[in-house]
Structure formats: C-alpha cells, structure tokens
Amino acid sequence: xxxxxxxxxxxxxxxxxxxxxxxxxxxxxxxxxxxxxxxxxxxxxxxxxxxxxxxxxxxxxxxxxxxxxxxxxxxxxxxxxxxxxxxxxxxxxxxxxxxxxxxxxxxxxxxxxxxxxxxxxxxxxxxxxxxxxxxxxxxxxxxxxxxxxxxxxxxxxxxxxxxxxxxxxxxxxxxxxxxxxxxxxxxxxxxxxxxxxxxxxxxxxxxxxxxxxxxxxxxxxxxxxxxxxxxxxxxxxxxxxxxxxxxxxxxxxxxxxxxxxxxxxxxxxxxxxxxxxxxxxxxxxxxxxxxxxxx
Amino acid sequence: xxxxxxxxxxxxxxxxxxxxxxxxxxxxxxxxxxxxxxxxxxxxxxxxxxxxxxxxxxxxxxxxxxxxxxxxxxxxxxxxxxxxxxxxxxxxxxxxxxxxxxxxxxxxxxxxxxxxxxxxxxxxxxxxxxxxxxxxxxxxxxxxxxxxxxxxxxxxxxxxxxxxxxxxxxxxxxxxxxxxxxxxxxxxxxxxxxxxxxxxxxxxxxxxxxxxxxxxxxxxxxxxxxxxxxxxxxxxxxxxxxxxxxxxxxxxxxxxxxxxxxxxxxxxxxxxxxxxxxxxxxxxxxxxxxxxxxxxxxxxxxxxxxxxxxxxxxxxxxxxxxxxxxxxxxxxxxxxxxxxxxxxxxxxxxxxxxxxx
Numbered sequence: 001x002x003x004x005x006x007x008x009x010x011x012x013x014x015x016x017x018x019x020x021x022x023x024x025x026x027x028x029x030x031x032x033x034x035x036x037x038x039x040x041x042x043x044x045x046x047x048x049x050x051x052x053x054x055x056x057x058x059x060x061x062x063x064x065x066x067x068x069x070x071x072x073x074x075x076x077x078x079x080x081x082x083x084x085x086x087x088x089x090x091x092x093x094x095x096x097x098x099x100x101x102x103x104x105x106x107x108x109x110x111x112x113x114x115x116x117x118x119x120x121x122x123x124x125x126x127x128x129x130x131x132x133x134x135x136x137x138x139x140x141x142x143x144x145x146x147x148x149x150x151x152x153x154x155x156x157x158x159x160x161x162x163x164x165x166x167x168x169x170x171x172x173x174x175x176x177x178x179x180x181x182x183x184x185x186x187x188x189x190x191x192x193x194x195x196x197x198x199x200x201x202x203x204x205x206x207x208x209x210x211x212x213x214x215x216x217x218x219x220x221x222x223x224x225x226x227x228x229x230x231x232x233x234x235x236x237x238x239x240x241x242x243x244x245x246x247x248x249x250x251x252x253x254x255x256x257x258x259x260x261x262x263x264x265x266x267x268x269x270x271x272x273x274x275x276x277x278x279x280x281x282x283x284x285x286x287x288x289x290x291x292x293x294x295x
Numbered sequence: 296x297x298x299x300x301x302x303x304x305x306x307x308x309x310x311x312x313x314x315x316x317x318x319x320x321x322x323x324x325x326x327x328x329x330x331x332x333x334x335x336x337x338x339x340x341x342x343x344x345x346x347x348x349x350x351x352x353x354x355x356x357x358x359x360x361x362x363x364x365x366x367x368x369x370x371x372x373x374x375x376x377x378x379x380x381x382x383x384x385x386x387x388x389x390x391x392x393x394x395x396x397x398x399x400x401x402x403x404x405x406x407x408x409x410x411x412x413x414x415x416x417x418x419x420x421x422x423x424x425x426x427x428x429x430x431x432x433x434x435x436x437x438x439x440x441x442x443x444x445x446x447x448x449x450x451x452x453x454x455x456x457x458x459x460x461x462x463x464x465x466x467x468x469x470x471x472x473x474x475x476x477x478x479x480x481x482x483x484x485x486x487x488x489x490x491x492x493x494x495x496x497x498x499x500x501x502x503x504x505x506x507x508x509x510x511x512x513x514x515x516x517x518x519x520x521x522x523x524x525x526x527x528x529x530x531x532x533x534x535x536x537x538x539x540x541x542x543x544x545x546x547x548x549x550x551x552x553x554x555x556x557x558x559x560x561x562x563x564x565x566x567x568x569x570x571x572x573x574x575x576x577x578x579x580x581x582x583x584x585x586x587x588x589x590x591x592x593x594x595x596x597x598x599x600x601x602x603x604x605x606x607x608x609x610x611x612x613x614x615x616x617x618x619x620x621x622x623x624x625x626x627x628x629x630x631x632x633x634x635x636x637x638x639x640x641x642x643x644x645x646x647x648x649x650x651x652x
Binding site: 035083086087090092093094096097098100101102103104105107108109111112222225226229233263265268269272273275276279280283293 | 366370372374419422423425426427429430431433434435437438441444445509555558561562565569610613614616617619620621623624627628631
C-alpha cells in the first residue's frame with residue numbers, strides 16, 4: 001500500500017509538471033492555433049542552456065536560471081517570427097510538419113552539442129531528501145511541485161488581471177475584433193511563443209535537476225498530447241487537470257503492471273491507449289470547446 | 296503562381312477518357328517507357344552501392360505513395376506510417392517463417408494483412424480530422440511500436456527476425472542485381488495502380504473529401520467509408536513496401552520503425568509534393584540521396600577548420616537527422632508544393648522558351 005501511495009505522490013508531482021508543459025502547449029494553441037510538436041524540445045533547450053551556464057560558466061543557480069529564462073524568451077520570439085509567421089494561413093499539415101521538423105532539428109542539434117548521455121545538474125539543494133507526512137521525498141520533487149503550482153497560479157493571475165494576458169485572451173477569442181481594439185495580433189503570437197518557451201524551460205530545468213539532462217526530456221512533449229486531449233485542446237484548466245490525471249495514470253498503470261499484469265512498459269504506453277479512448281468517446285476533452293459545424 | 300499545365304492550343308478534349316489519360320501526350324508516355332527501360336539496364340552498369348540506393352528508393356517509394364494517397368489525396372494526416380511499414384515487414388517474414396507461405400505470396404499477403412491493421416486504425420480515424428487525427432496516429436505509432444517490442448511470436452522481440460530471400464521456381468533473388476528487378480516490377484505495378492486509382496470514381500471521391508469534406512458529404516460521398524478506405528489503401532502500400540524491405544535486408548529489427556522514420560515518410564511526400572504521384576518518387580529519391588549528399592559534403596570539408604570545429608566525423612548521424620528536419624522546414628516555407636510543382640514549372644519554361652512571359 002505504501003508503494004501505491006508513493007506512486008500516487010510521484011504521479012501528482014510528475015503530473016503537475018505535465019500540467020505545466022501542457023499549459024504552455026495550450027497557450028500556443030489557443031493564441032495561434034498551432035499544434036506545437038516541438039514543445040518537448042523547449043524543455044530540452046531550456047535545461048541544456050541552464051546546465052551549460054551552471055557547469056561551463058560556473059554561475060550560481062540564481063544567476064544562471066534567470067539568464068536561461070531570458071534566453072528562452074528571446075528564443076521563442078525569434079522562432080515565431082522567423083519560422084512560424086510565414087506559416088500563417090497554410091494548411092494544418094504544413095504547420096504540423098514545420099513544428100515536427102523543428103523538433104527534429106533541435107533534438108539533433110542538442111545531441112550534437114551536448115552528447116547523448118544524461119548529465120546531472122550540480123547540486124542545488126543542501127538536503128537531497130526531506131520528510132513529508134512520513135514519506136521520504138526528494139527535495140527537488142517538493143520544490144518542483146511548488147514551482148508547478150506557482151506557475152499555474154501565475155498563469156491564472158496573468159490571464160485574469162494583466163494587460164498583456166487580457167490582450168492574449170482577446171486575441172484567442174477573436175483575432176479581428178482584438179485587432180480592431182488596437183491589440184497587435186502579431187505581437188500576441190510572438191508573446192505566446194515566448195511565454196510558452198519560458199515556462200517549458202522552467203519545467204525542463206526542474207526535470208533536469210531531478211533526472212539529469214538528456215534527450216529523454218523531449219519525450220515530455222509527446223506525453224503532453226494525452227494530457228491536452230484529455231483536458232481539451234484549448235482549455236488551460238483542462239491542461240492542468242489532464243496533466244495531473246496522466247501523471248497519476250502512468251504510475252497507477254505501472255503499479256498494476258508490476259503487481260499483476262507483468263506486460264512491461266505500461267508506464268510509457270498506457271497514456272496513449274487512454275488518448276485513443278478519449279478521442280473515440282469525447283474528442284473535445286473534458287473542458288474543451290465543442291466545435292460545432294453548421295452548413 | 297505561373298500556370299503550370301500548359302497544353303498546346305487547339306488540343307480539345309472531347310471525352311472524359313481523353314481527359315483522364317495517364318499520359319497527356321505521346322512524348323510523355325514514351326519518356327516514361329524509356330525511363331523504365333533505362334532502369335532495367337541499370338544493374339549492368341551501376342555498382343552495388345548505387346543499386347542498393349535505387350532499391351531503397353523503390354520500396355520506400357511504394358510506401359510513400361501510400362502515405363501520399365492518404366495525406367496528399369485524401370487530406371488525412373498520419374504520423375504513424377512507419378509502424379505500418381514495419382508491420383508489413385514483420386508480417387511477411389512471419390508468414391514465411393511460421394506458416395511456410397512462399398515469399399512470393401507472402402509479400403502481397405503481408406500487404407493484405409497490413410491493410411487489415413490499417414482499417415482497424417482507420418475506423419477510429421474516420422471520425423477524427425485535422426489535428427486530432429494527427430495526434431491519434433501519433434498514439435498509434437507508439438502503440439504499434441510497443442506491440443513490436445512485446446510480440447515475440449510475431450517479431451522475435453528485441454532480437455529481431457530473419458526473412459528468407461525471395462525465391463521463384465528455385466531462382467533466388469538474393470543479390471542486389473537480382474532483387475533490383477523485383478523492386479522495379481513491384482514499384483511500376485504499384486505506381487500504375489495508384490495512378491489508376493486516382494482516375495476512378497473512388498479516387499475522385501478521395502480528392503473531394505480532401506478539398507471540402509462537407510461539400511463532398513452533401514454530394515453523397517460517404518465520408519466514413521472513404522476515410523477508412525484511404526487508411527486501408529495507405530496501409531496496403533506500406534505493407535508491400537515493408538515486405539519488400541524485409542526480404543531485401545533479410546533481417547527485420549524492432550528498433551527501425553520509429554517516429555523519425557514516419558516523419559521521414561512525411562518529409563518525402565512534402566518534398567515531392569502532396570497529391571502528386573510522380574512527386575512522391577522524386578521526394579523519396581531526394582530523401583534517400585540526402586544522407587549521401589551530406590556524407591559527400593562532410594568528406595569535402597574534412598581536414599578543414601570547419602571539420603575540426605564541429606567534429607563532423609563523429610556527429611554525422613546528428614547532421615543527417617538535422618538535415619531531414621531542415622529540408623522539411625525549408626521546403627514548407629519556400630516550396631510548399633514540392634518538387635513536382637518545380638518540375639512542372641521547369642517543363643513549362645522550356646516549352647514556352649523564349650517567350651515565357
């Protein structure tokens with residue numbers, strides 16, 4: 001039973017991270033209707049950048065991390081302006097393929113620059129584990145959960161009260177109306193990519209601190225799909241809920257598998273079965289907008 | 296965009312048959328026949344290496360045509376094509392090894408079996424479109440890949456499986472020179488089938504589904520039927536391509552059929568041109584030759600400062616991977632209609648020369 005409980009806690013922690021990545025994925029989708037297959041590579045690039053700053057330049061974490069965030073902000077804007085902007089108005093297949101192409105390029109580039117093996121982050125916290133309700137939990141996990149919650153709260157505030165967030169919501173709601181009210185839709189697109197890249201980088205660094213940085217990080221970008229489909233492609237709350245569910249589901253599937261089924265690999269593959277099932281039953285997810293077509 | 300289909304004035308089509316011929320002019324037909332004849336002579340003067348590349352273009356081209364029928368002609372996105380390709384490879388090897396079906400029969404049978412699998416995945420896919428379909432096929436890719444690793448009886452698990460060479464009446468097609476003809480025949484047959492499919496009622500229905508599915512439905516086209524059918528056809532082509540691949544390499548390994556391979560297939564049809572049959576072949580050739588070009592390019596700069604700075608020799612694999620992604624992006628941004636479109640423009644240019652404006 002302790003094992004199951006431990007797995008559930010793990011699931012929630014990982015799920016919260018999925019939620020964060022899913023949120024940044026949804027942000028791009030909502031703003032510019034682009035499904036970003038390179039979301040996982042944002043994590044990868046962010047984590048490697050931070051790792052590089054911390055090891056090669058020997059910067060302390062509290063300097064290296066903000067620099068990473070600034071870099072990712074610029075990276076997101078440049079990416080949107082250079083590659084994605086020409087794709088506005090192109091068919092879905094082209095847009096999807098561009099992001100897939102980007103993901104391949106970044107992944108290969110990262111492997112080229114940093115090698116294929118996982119590299120650990122320098123020690124950041126003084127105590128490796130801490131005691132939470134009688135469970136030994138790694139400090140980074142607790143901190144990562146806190147960071148995830150913080151980001152989610154930040155998102156909530158950003159979209160509810162800040163000028164930029166409201167402008168982005170307006171853009172997502174109706175581009176023409178937003179434009180007529182003086183909102184620069186182009187800037188909003190670029191901003192959505194920038195914020196998404198930045199938030200993903202936070203998740204990437206967090207995972208990197210826990211597991212070490214390697215190209216496995218980009219698998220987060222794939223795992224995001226079950227989460228966002230479950231929650232609804234265009235719902236930020238749905239993304240969080242979906243992420244949590246997928247995180248817990250993975251671990252429960254792993255538990256069932258290791259205890260009774262012994263099929264192996266369920267941890268990786270169970271979310272995809274769920275994904276197909278959801279697409280069959282409720283393609284717009286739990287919170288997504290239902291797309292009704294009238295002729 | 297320049298008008299690309301240039302027909303001499305006074306050439307009026309008086310029947311649908313004349314309008315839908317495969318070759319619009321006699322010259323184009325003669326050139327196609329000449330091309331096949333030239334290919335027939337290839338093993339006589341090309342070395343092993345080039346032959347193996349041509350064989351690769353052959354079987355990958357067949358599978359890519361299937362994907363183009365699905366994506367380019369029907370407008371359904373699939374990011375799981377390599378899984379079907381792999382399924383065909385394993386199915387053919389399994390039919391031959393376990394059930395004793397002769398290879399010559401196992402290859403088409405593998406196509407049929409893969410069609411079945413494609414239809415299974417096609418049924419849910421028929422309800423989805425656009426992004427949702429892309430994500431569903433992505434899931435299918437991972438599920439099938441997981442199945443390959445799991446099903447020891449079918450794939451040999453992590454050890455892989457051995458495929459016997461193709462033998463007809465005691466004559467084994469086990470060298471590149473011999474196998475080249477097998478692939479060539481298969482390719483010509485499959486491409487003619489594909490071209491003809493697009494001239495039929497069903498083919499036009501597929502294109503109608505792509506262009507505007509609501510209008511298509513209003514015109515009485517059964518969307519579910521044609522979407523599922525298109526998945527089946529695409530899986531059939533992938534299965535045949537995969538089976539040819541299996542009996543060419545004579546060994547099939549589980550690790551080959553990754554998402555990257557699927558993306559390569561998508562790259563082929565995008566580079567060649569979505570919705571173009573000959574474009575598929577051009578795109579496949581481009582994708583197969585791309586690593587070779589990269590290799591040659593790295594050889595060219597070896598020893599120079601660039602080489603030592605980037606450590607090219609050890610990182611050639613990453614360079615190749617990157618080049619795949621890069622060409623896809625570059626083509627989508629600068630030449631979204633693919634090589635087929637460029638080829639048409641070149642032809643039009645020479646036809647109108649020197650009065651091209």
